[in-house]
Amino acid sequence: MSATSAQKLHWWKLRTEWYRKKLTLKNPPYFINLEPTGFCNLHCTVCSYKQDRGKGYMDLDLGKRAIDDAADFGVSQVRYFLAGEPIYHPHLGELIRHAKAKGMLTQIHTNANHLDEQRALSILDSGLDHISFSFDGENKEDYEAIRVGGDFDDTLDNILRFLELKKQHPKADTFVTFQVIKPYREGVPFVHKLSPEFQKKFAGLPVDRFLVLAPFHWPGSEESGIEKPSGNKLYHCPVLWQSLSVGWDGRVLGCCGDLNGLVVLGDVRHQRLADIWNCSKIVSMRRLHLQHRHKDIPLCSDCDVVYVRAHPILRDLRDLVSGKWCPI
Numbered sequence: 001m002s003a004t005s006a007q008k009l010h011w012w013k014l015r016t017e018w019y020r021k022k023l024t025l026k027n028p029p030y031f032i033n034l035e036p037t038g039f040c041n042l043h044c045t046v047c048s049y050k051q052d053r054g055k056g057y058m059d060l061d062l063g064k065r066a067i068d069d070a071a072d073f074g075v076s077q078v079r080y081f082l083a084g085e086p087i088y089h090p091h092l093g094e095l096i097r098h099a100k101a102k103g104m105l106t107q108i109h110t111n112a113n114h115l116d117e118q119r120a121l122s123i124l125d126s127g128l129d130h131i132s133f134s135f136d137g138e139n140k141e142d143y144e145a146i147r148v149g150g151d152f153d154d155t156l157d158n159i160l161r162f163l164e165l166k167k168q169h170p171k172a173d174t175f176v177t178f179q180v181i182k183p184y185r186e187g188v189p190f191v192h193k194l195s196p197e198f199q200k201k202f203a204g205l206p207v208d209r210f211l212v213l214a215p216f217h218w219p220g221s222e223e224s225g226i227e228k229p230s231g232n233k234l235y236h237c238p239v240l241w242q243s244l245s246v247g248w249d250g251r252v253l254g255c256c257g258d259l260n261g262l263v264v265l266g267d268v269r270h271q272r273l274a275d276i277w278n279c280s281k282i283v284s285m286r287r288l289h290l291q292h293r294h295k296d297i298p299l300c301s302d303c304d305v306v307y308v309r310a311h312p313i314l315r316d317l318r319d320l321v322s323g324k325w326c327p328i
Helices: 005-019 060-073 092-101 117-126 140-146 152-168 196-202 273-277 280-290 312-322
Strands: 031-034 077-079 105-110 130-134 175-181 209-213 243-246 251-253 264-267
Touching: 005 312, 031 060, 060 092, 060 273, 092 105, 092 117, 117 152, 140 152, 152 175, 152 196, 243 273, 264 273
Parallel strands: 031 077, 031 243, 077 105, 105 130, 130 175, 175 209
Antiparallel strands: 243 251, 251 264
């Protein structure tokens, strides 16, 4: 399922409010992150998550209520991830189907370490719109240095098997992104591409997009030593103008990068998303960003997202014209 015309229009309306520096938004968030669990099996060197928000699982009824609330508010997409590994939730397929029944797009982002055949088939049967595999490194040494606790060969086999099952599935049209964070090497230019040798492993398999990213300094995290080349122009963060992030326990966190819950905007157990979306705390954060005072917000002070090379509208128009804008 690709985005409908109404969903695409929703995205561009929000982008326009972002470009125009609106503090109170007329349009609902394009997507919510809905975290199925706070548990993650890995301790990745590129991730700031401390797993101290608790390692519980989102109650199924709470998840469905949050999805219903999002649908009533006009949210276009539910992304089932935040900090924990989503595939461990025993009712992930049911949560996906619930959102799809409401006409919303659905996505998961997974490390695929334990994506066995049963879980793979459950995801494909659910009608999931987009799955993103987070697989950092093109060889065992790089992968296991970043993905501490993961196994390069077993995880790659899980992903290849998922893709084979997708080919055989009669109705699966899940959009597949294979994402890699590549390490920097001193004196070697960073290339946003995978090697032809590694990409050959996916020959004949249904991968829609290969995405290569540079290491990222997470908001609110301790200094990581990552030296990421970024733009020298400061532009207010898009996250505060496009999404809300719901933790597994119902708390709505400061942004999708707020893995450790430094900022709590509200709680879906007691509040509607519509009331949280333009609450005083998030409006204050938007205002500080517009004033180029993001460093006054501890969560945002060291985040890379606010530094760009050119006005984002140029990038958005380029992606729209070239067809690179991801449909889901």
